[in-house]
Amino acid sequence: MEVLRDMQIQGTKVPHLVILPLPFQGHINPMLQLATLLQSKGFSITLIHTHFNSPNPSNYPNFNFEPIPDGLSDSQLWTEDPVKILYFLNDTCQAPFHDRLSRLLSDGPVTCIITDEIFYFTKAVADQLKLPRILLNTGSATYATTTASLKLLQQNGLLSITDGQPNTLIPEIPPLRIKDIPDIGTTDPDTFEQLGANVLNAMRSTLGYIMNTFDDLESTALAKIRQDIHPMPLFAVGPLCKFSPGSSNSLLTQDYSCMAWLDKQAPQTVIYVSFGSTASFDKRNVVEIAWGLANSDQPFLWVIRRGSIHGHDQVELPEGFEEKTRERGQIVNWAPQQKVLAHPSVGGFWTHNGWNSTLESICEGVPMICSPYLWDQNLNARYVSHVWRVGIQLENGFDRSEIEWAIRRLMVEIEGKDIRERVRDLKENAMHCIEKGGSSYESLDGLVDIIMSL
Ligand code: UDX
Numbered sequence: 001m002e003v004l005r006d007m008q009i010q011g012t013k014v015p016h017l018v019i020l021p022l023p024f025q026g027h028i029n030p031m032l033q034l035a036t037l038l039q040s041k042g043f044s045i046t047l048i049h050t051h052f053n054s055p056n057p058s059n060y061p062n063f064n065f066e067p068i069p070d071g072l073s074d075s076q077l078w079t080e081d082p083v084k085i086l087y088f089l090n091d092t093c094q095a096p097f098h099d100r101l102s103r104l105l106s107d108g109p110v111t112c113i114i115t116d117e118i119f120y121f122t123k124a125v126a127d128q129l130k131l132p133r134i135l136l137n138t139g140s141a142t143y144a145t146t147t148a149s150l151k152l153l154q155q156n157g158l159l160s161i162t163d164g165q166p167n168t169l170i171p172e173i174p175p176l177r178i179k180d181i182p183d184i185g186t187t188d189p190d191t192f193e194q195l196g197a198n199v200l201n202a203m204r205s206t207l208g209y210i211m212n213t214f215d216d217l218e219s220t221a222l223a224k225i226r227q228d229i230h231p232m233p234l235f236a237v238g239p240l241c242k243f244s245p246g247s248s249n250s251l252l253t254q255d256y257s258c259m260a261w262l263d264k265q266a267p268q269t270v271i272y273v274s275f276g277s278t279a280s281f282d283k284r285n286v287v288e289i290a291w292g293l294a295n296s297d298q299p300f301l302w303v304i305r306r307g308s309i310h311g312h313d314q315v316e317l318p319e320g321f322e323e324k325t326r327e328r329g330q331i332v333n334w335a336p337q338q339k340v341l342a343h344p345s346v347g348g349f350w351t352h353n354g355w356n357s358t359l360e361s362i363c364e365g366v367p368m369i370c371s372p373y374l375w376d377q378n379l380n381a382r383y384v385s386h387v388w389r390v391g392i393q394l395e396n397g398f399d400r401s402e403i404e405w406a407i408r409r410l411m412v413e414i415e416g417k418d419i420r421e422r423v424r425d426l427k428e429n430a431m432h433c434i435e436k437g438g439s440s441y442e443s444l445d446g447l448v449d450i451i452m453s454l
Contacts, residue, residue: 015111015451016044021052022116022138023070023089025131025251026354027278030212031116031139033244035063038114040245041448046098046110050093052077055061059247064103068096082278083186089194094098112207112451118195119230119283124390128203132454134208139355140238141213142383143376146173147182147196148228162452163248167395180382185374205227208450209300212238212359213437215428217388233450235443239359240336243444244433251277258301259339261330265299268347271369271407272340274303275352279373282310285398290321292403298411299328303335319453328447341366347420348410353380365427367391367419369406371398390423 017038019167021031032047032055045063049055050070057065071092076085079355104110115122126133130243137144153159153172161170166179174274183250186192203209209229213236213291226234237243248254273293275281281289283416293300304315315331337357340346341364349361357381361368368391370381384391392406392415410416434442 008011008246010049013108014042014044015454016046016109018046018048018104018113020097020113020119020122021055022086022118023050026251026356027116027118027138028053028055028251029135029249029356030231030238030240031114031245032060032150032249033240034114034212034330035324036060036246037237037240037244037444038448039063042443043111043451044284046104046271048097050089053251055249056142059249063341066100068093068098068100077336081083081187081191083184083188083192083195087191090119090121090195090198093314094125097122098125101167103208105129113453114210117203118208119198120195120198121375123202123204130205133202134210134451135206136210136212138212139376140358140380140383141211141218141225143182143355143379145210145221145224145228146176146379149173151404156302161439175386176297176379176382180378182376182379185376203232206232207454208233208235208404208447210235210237210447212240212355214238214430214433216433217426220331233446235447237440237444237447239363239430239440240358241356242363242430243440246338248336251307254334254336255332256336258332258335259343260343262301262340262343267344268297269411270301270343270345271296271348271350272301272335272337272346272366272409273350274337274357274370275305275308275373276354276357277305278309279312279352280400281313283316287318288400289403290317292398292401292407293329294321294324295400295404296411297328298407299345299427300325301330301332301340302334303332305335306333308382311378312357338364348405348407348416353377355380355386362388362390362423363430365424367410367416367423369394369410388422388426390419390426392419 021028035045046066048066048068049065051067052070057092070089113126113131113133117137161168164439168178170176184192209232221234267406338360341360346366349366351357352373353370368384370384370391370393372378381393385393392410394402394406396402432438
């Protein structure tokens with residue numbers, strides 16, 4: 001770090017990092033947080049990004065932004081299976097990424113590429129241009145180890161479960177049940193297999209592996225990954241949402257009017273409801289959510305993302321809902337989530353348990369109600385409710401009485417008080433990890449050192 005500062009003072013060219021995020025909100029956020037953190041350490045940053053879901057350059061005046069074409073059409077975005085989109089992007093982005101990087105290299109040196117691990121095509125480009133590459137995995141360490149263990153167990157016929165009931169515990173990977181196994185929700189499992197194999201292949205000969213988590217939260221999983229990927233160093237530098245001095249990375253406009261509404265609510269009374277950037281629901285679910293909130297008698301702030309209700313562009317709420325909740329409910333299209341969670345009025349987060357939302361909730365000491373949807377969310381929810389014990393899981397989808405009961409348990413009952421205490425402890429651990437001498441702080445130093453050694 002001292003070396004970087006000296007270079008800046010002497011006017012020497014500082015090391016130049018090329019950053020490539022995967023263009024989805026849950027992946028862009030941690031990558032831009034990481035880039036901001038590295039820039040605060042003195043690196044110069046070029047962000048190469050797809051046209052699709054491109055971040056807003058005005059939020060990062062000190063980054064150099066370089067767009068590349070991605071070939072995605074609007075119709076593909078609406079109709080295509082997400083796994084196929086990931087596969088497609090890996091194909092179409094390779095040549096433009098190579099060209100853009102070659103052009104950057106003709107202007108001056110590039111020290112290293114940092115890319116989302118799902119962009120496996122970057123290995124071929126980095127090899128051709130003889131550039132070192134570091135990967136960012138934006139999910140939890142437990143997700144990474146569980147998917148690897150499951151695959152091995154399945155391949156070797158060692159999974160002991162036979163009954164296929166959703167609530168059956170899987171003895172080999174406690175405390176997960178069948179229904180907690182990551183669900184990719186793809187119609188094309190073969191392409192998913194191939195995608196996973198390509199990601200794994202492209203991990204070879206990388207300089208390092210970065211994860212958005214912290215030792216106090218996932219020590220066992222992190223130890224296992226360290227062992228499995230050795231000698232490649234692992235840098236657990238999370239929670240990035242707190243570690244990184246942040247500008248907004250939001251792709252949608254965040255509605256700040258809810259902050260003034262929150263100011264008017266009593267401390268720790270509001271349940272914040274948001275299911276992330278990709279989950280979608282049918283009308284029946286929305287009706288149950290609405291009545292669950294209305295009947296709980298608790299103030300709520302509910303994010304209903306435009307387009308998240310199947311077949312409905314506009315939000316239509318059940319009759320009578322508005323009158324019943326006018327005094328204590330607020331609905332927005334998209335919220336400044338981290339700020340909302342940090343607001344003293346917020347006492348609970350009903351979430352889909354995307355990894356960013358889970359970390360953001362822990363970092364603000366806000367207990368959760370868990371309604372996982374897809375991908376890693378089932379597993380995250382199970383860890384929130386049964387390992388870290390900082391939330392309650394809704395086990396049967398969306399049912400108004402179960403919702404009402406979960407909100408009361410979390411916000412009013414004594415059980416909620418214990419959960420709140422545990423999440424506050426976890427928040428403290430997170431804060432220690434990013435302080436000087438903490439595990440994530442040290443990991444970041446290690447990452448900077450390895451880049452500086454190039
Ligand atoms: C996706 C996957 O669904 C998830 O399982 C995986 O872990 C990451 O990628 P997503 O649905 O985007 O995640 O959820 P999440 O990881 O929680 O990220 C959502 C981000 O959007 C958060 O950083 C959150 O702060 C932000 N957000 C959400 C807002 O800024 N405003 C909102 O109203 C809602």
